[in-house]
Amino acid sequence: MNNLAGIDLNLLVVLDALLAERHVSRAAIRLNKSQPAVSHALARLRTLFDDPLLVRHGGQLEPTARALEIAPRLAEALAHMRQLMGSQPFDPARERHVFRLAMSDYAALVLLPQLMAVLRRQAPNVDLIVCQARREVMMSQVVDGEIDLALGVFPGLAEDLRTSLLFEEHFACLADGASLNGEKTMDLAAYLERPHILVSLRGDAGNEIDLALAATGHRRRIALALPHWSAAPGLVRGTDLVLTVARRILPRDAEIGSLAVFDPPFAIPPFAFRQIWHRRRDGDPAHRWLRDLIAHILAPPEALSANALS
Known part of the structure; x- marks a missing residue:
C-alpha cells in the first residue's frame, strides 16, 4: 500500500x-x-x-x-x-459511540452508578464495555489501543500515556457499633486486638494499610482476605471484625445503621485516583467529552463549589 x-x-x-x-x-x-x-x-x-x-x-x-x-x-x-479538519464537537444526545473502559471493583462502585445515570439521560446512544485487570495490564491495553480509558492508581506511566487526577482518596475504618461498647472510635491498642478484613486482589499484606502499620512497628491479624470491595462492608455487621478501606466505598449515612465509621488510629497516606489514556486520543472529541464527564462526576464537592463561584 x-x-x-x-x-x-x-x-x-x-x-x-x-x-x-x-x-x-x-x-x-x-x-x-x-x-x-x-x-x-x-x-x-x-x-x-x-x-x-x-x-x-x-x-x-x-x-x-x-x-x-x-x-x-x-x-x-x-x-x-x-x-x-477542525472536527465538530461530539454531540452525546445524538451520536452513537461505544467506549471500552478498564477499572477495578472499587472504581466501578465509585463511578458507574452516577456515570450510567448521566449517560441514560444525556447520551442514550453511548454504550460502555467495562473490563477489569491488573494495573500493568490496564496500561498495556491502553497503549495497544484495546482500551479507550483506564481508571485506577498508576504511580508510573509510559511516555505515550496521558493522565488526569480525579481525586485523592483517604482511608477510614468500619466496625459494628455494638462491639465498640459505646465508643465512637478505636485507639491503636484496641485496633490491634481485633481481627481484620483485608480487601486485596492478591490476599497478601503488601498494601498501603499494612505497610503504614508496619512503619509503626506493628502488624494486625487478617481474619479474612477477599478481592471484592463491594462485599466487604456487609461482612462487618454483627461481628468483632474491623474493615479499613477507601472512604468512598463505605455505606452512606442512611445505610450505616448500627455500623460505626471512624478514622484509623495511625497515619495512612492517601492515594491518587486517576484516569489514563493514550496521547493518540487527545484530539478525539468523543473521548475528550467522556474524560471531562468522568472528571466532573468524581470531582470533590469543594472543587465543584469553587467552579460554581468562579
Whole structure:
C-alpha cells in the first residue's frame, strides 16, 4: 500500500473502528453504517493490506500481528486528521459511540452508578464495555489501543500515556457499633486486638494499610482476605471484625445503621485516583467529552463549589 492514489481513506476509519470493537456489528453501530457495508469494507482492507487483519476466534475478531502493528499508528494519524479538519464537537444526545473502559471493583462502585445515570439521560446512544485487570495490564491495553480509558492508581506511566487526577482518596475504618461498647472510635491498642478484613486482589499484606502499620512497628491479624470491595462492608455487621478501606466505598449515612465509621488510629497516606489514556486520543472529541464527564462526576464537592463561584 505504497500509493495512496485511488484509495478511499474512509476505509481507514472503518479499520480503526474494527480494531477498537473487534466485532463487525459493534463497529457498524459505532460508525452508523450497516453491517454489510462494514463487512464489505473489511474485505477491501484485507486486499489493500494483503493481510487478513482480523480473524474470527470464538465470538469476536482477533487482530493479526500486522493489525496490532497498525492500530496505534492508525488511531494517532486519524486523531491528527480530525484536528487538521477542525472536527465538530461530539454531540452525546445524538451520536452513537461505544467506549471500552478498564477499572477495578472499587472504581466501578465509585463511578458507574452516577456515570450510567448521566449517560441514560444525556447520551442514550453511548454504550460502555467495562473490563477489569491488573494495573500493568490496564496500561498495556491502553497503549495497544484495546482500551479507550483506564481508571485506577498508576504511580508510573509510559511516555505515550496521558493522565488526569480525579481525586485523592483517604482511608477510614468500619466496625459494628455494638462491639465498640459505646465508643465512637478505636485507639491503636484496641485496633490491634481485633481481627481484620483485608480487601486485596492478591490476599497478601503488601498494601498501603499494612505497610503504614508496619512503619509503626506493628502488624494486625487478617481474619479474612477477599478481592471484592463491594462485599466487604456487609461482612462487618454483627461481628468483632474491623474493615479499613477507601472512604468512598463505605455505606452512606442512611445505610450505616448500627455500623460505626471512624478514622484509623495511625497515619495512612492517601492515594491518587486517576484516569489514563493514550496521547493518540487527545484530539478525539468523543473521548475528550467522556474524560471531562468522568472528571466532573468524581470531582470533590469543594472543587465543584469553587467552579460554581468562579
